Amino acid sequence: MKKLLTIAALTASTFTAQAEVRINGFANLIGGITSSDDTVYGYEDKISFSEESSFAIQITGDINEKMTATGQILARGEDDYEAKVAWAYMTYQATDKLSISAGRLRLPLFKYSASLDVGYSYHWVNAPRAVYDVEFNNIDGVRFDYSTYAGDWEYNTQLALGKITVDNDNVKFVANNTAVFSVEAVNDWFKARAVYGTSKVTLDSAAITEAISVLNDLGLTELYNNLAYENDTSPFLGLGLEVDKYDWFVSGEITILETEKSFNPKSDAYYVTAGLRLGKFTPSVTYENFDSKEYKFLDQVNALPLPDANKAGIEGLVRGLQEGSFNKHNVITLGLRYDFDTNVAFKTDLSRYDNKLNDAETTLLRVAVNYIF
Amino acid sequence: MNTKKFSKTLIGAALAYSISFLSIAEVVVVVHPSNDAALDAKIVQRIFLGKEKKFSNGKEVLPINQVPSSAARDSFDTNTLGRSSTQIAAYWSKLVFTGKGIPPKELDNDAAVLAIVADNPNAIGYVDSASVSGAVKVISLN
Numbered sequence: 001m002k003k004l005l006t007i008a009a010l011t012a013s014t015f016t017a018q019a020e021v022r023i024n025g026f027a028n029l030i031g032g033i034t035s036s037d038d039t040v041y042g043y044e045d046k047i048s049f050s051e052e053s054s055f056a057i058q059i060t061g062d063i064n065e066k067m068t069a070t071g072q073i074l075a076r077g078e079d080d081y082e083a084k085v086a087w088a089y090m091t092y093q094a095t096d097k098l099s100i101s102a103g104r105l106r107l108p109l110f111k112y113s114a115s116l117d118v119g120y121s122y123h124w125v126n127a128p129r130a131v132y133d134v135e136f137n138n139i140d141g142v143r144f145d146y147s148t149y150a151g152d153w154e155y156n157t158q159l160a161l162g163k164i165t166v167d168n169d170n171v172k173f174v175a176n177n178t179a180v181f182s183v184e185a186v187n188d189w190f191k192a193r194a195v196y197g198t199s200k201v202t203l204d205s206a207a208i209t210e211a212i213s214v215l216n217d218l219g220l221t222e223l224y225n226n227l228a229y230e231n232d233t234s235p236f237l238g239l240g241l242e243v244d245k246y247d248w249f250v251s252g253e254i255t256i257l258e259t260e261k262s263f264n265p266k267s268d269a270y271y272v273t274a275g276l277r278l279g280k281f282t283p284s285v286t287y288e289n290f291d292s293k294e295y296k297f298l299d300q301v302n303a304l305p306l307p308d309a310n311k312a313g314i315e316g317l318v319r320g321l322q323e324g325s326f327n328k329h330n331v332i333t334l335g336l337r338y339d340f341d342t343n344v345a346f347k348t349d350l351s352r353y354d355n356k357l358n359d360a361e362t363t364l365l366r367v368a369v370n371y372i373f
Numbered sequence: 374m375n376t377k378k379f380s381k382t383l384i385g386a387a388l389a390y391s392i393s394f395l396s397i398a399e400v401v402v403v404v405h406p407s408n409d410a411a412l413d414a415k416i417v418q419r420i421f422l423g424k425e426k427k428f429s430n431g432k433e434v435l436p437i438n439q440v441p442s443s444a445a446r447d448s449f450d451t452n453t454l455g456r457s458s459t460q461i462a463a464y465w466s467k468l469v470f471t472g473k474g475i476p477p478k479e480l481d482n483d484a485a486v487l488a489i490v491a492d493n494p495n496a497i498g499y500v501d502s503a504s505v506s507g508a509v510k511v512i513s514l515n
Contacts, residue, residue: 022475024469024470026466026470058469058470060472068472070472072470089472091472096427099473101472106471114467114470114473115466115467115470115471117470118466118467118470120462120463120466121463121466121467122463145473147424149424154424188455246455246456277457277460280459339457341459342441342458342459342461342462343462345459372462372466
């Protein structure tokens with residue numbers, strides 16, 4: 001019966017607009033356990049399924065021939081599966097090559113940003129967190145997607161403009177005037193991608209404001225302004241390369257984020273991954289590195305016309321503020337994906353997390369079931 | 374696929390290899406008899422990956438897929454699209470969840486595909502060459 005209906009619908013369709021509503025969804029059930037009592041990505045030495053698991057449903061409705069409305073409701077284990085509206089946007093297909101979306105939508109920060117929550121779309125249990133673990137992935141604003149091709153090459157560009165608001169347990173901030181521009185060139189087996197973003201970020205932290213207020217009291221306004229995270233320009237740069245010869249693939253991404261005039265240290269992150277496709281199995285190895293461990297403004301403190309004892313006190317404050325955000329680690333992961341079906345994959349990743357701040361090495365084992373419908 | 378020889382040593386791959394060997398089918402692309410659009414392997418690939426929405430003659434294109442369990446699908450994905458069916462599914466999952474594309478409708482078998490293609494001037498499908506009827510136009514991809 002269903003088949004007959006499909007045939008009838010297809011046959012009847014002469015491309016007049018159909019008031020169609022599509023429902024898709026995905027589920028990622030991920031469990032993990034570490035080798036010691038050190039915590040990695042929230043996992044400890046007792047198995048947990050709530051750190052990275054997520055379930056989502058997405059509804060897309062055709063408003064007319066050129067416009068669609070999309071809503072995605074996502075429940076994350078780390079939020080106690082509280083359902084939240086992750087995306088809500090309308091898309092206008094201006095031409096075959098250009099679409100314009102407005103609402104709450106995904107920022108084109110990384111290669112896998114668009115499908116970051118859809119575990120089925122990549123070979124890892126989760127995308128490499130050294131690069132992908134940023135505080136925000138969505139923007140309230142507008143995004144232009146332009147795609148074209150010439151010969152064997154395809155070119156995809158995305159420009160997102162708008163405002164980002166982050167308000168979670170870790171951090172609260174607002175990023176105004178955000179602009180993220182990405183360009184991707186793809187041929188049969190090669191992909192190169194570059195992204196540049198900029199934003200005016202204001203961090204809302206009473207603790208930081210209070211800590212640095214003493215500098216204002218001392219009349220050290222320049223140092224205060226350098227450390228304060230208030231309406232500061234944050235440029236973001238990323239590059240990605242991929243060679244995918246079907247039987248094997250190698251890819252990597254590198255990102256640099258810096259808010260020069262804030263206490264927040266510059267961070268560099270990259271990963272390199274390689275794998276084989278052996279029938280239904282995809283074994284892979286991934287190396288990730290994250291580094292944000294560089295002091296700023298120490299020269300400026302040293303140059304202050306103050307007694308050494310006072311300078312030492314100020315230097316302690318300046319160092320302490322930055323150290324709170326220091327992080328340096330690398331991760332090596334051996335992974336195996338098994339394609340159970342065209343909508344179900346099983347995965348397991350074994351990772352060695354090497355924390356360079358305290359020289360602690362921790363092993364993390366994760367298993368995942370990814371489902372799409 | 375010369376590296377497949379190397380992968381045969383592994384059990385999983387050997388299994389997959391024998392399965393795909395068993396299911397090899399001579400698949401041909403079919404369109405409505407009135408369809409005069411220029412079609413080659415590259416264009417067919419772009420159509421079935423959702424990158425091309427119109428034929429060369431400007432008419433809207435309606436790609437018709439087969440269900441993943443069909444032998445024709447396996448052969449079409451591997452030989453014409455150059456990817457396994459699961460990779461194609463992963464590809465579509467990226468587009469579907471970003472609102473950038475809708476995968477082609479899937480029908481159960483050659484007969485269902487032929488019925489649509491014979492009837493709809495916008496349709497393009499693929500079937501086992503043994504199933505082809507006079508009601509459709511066969512496209513050579515070479």
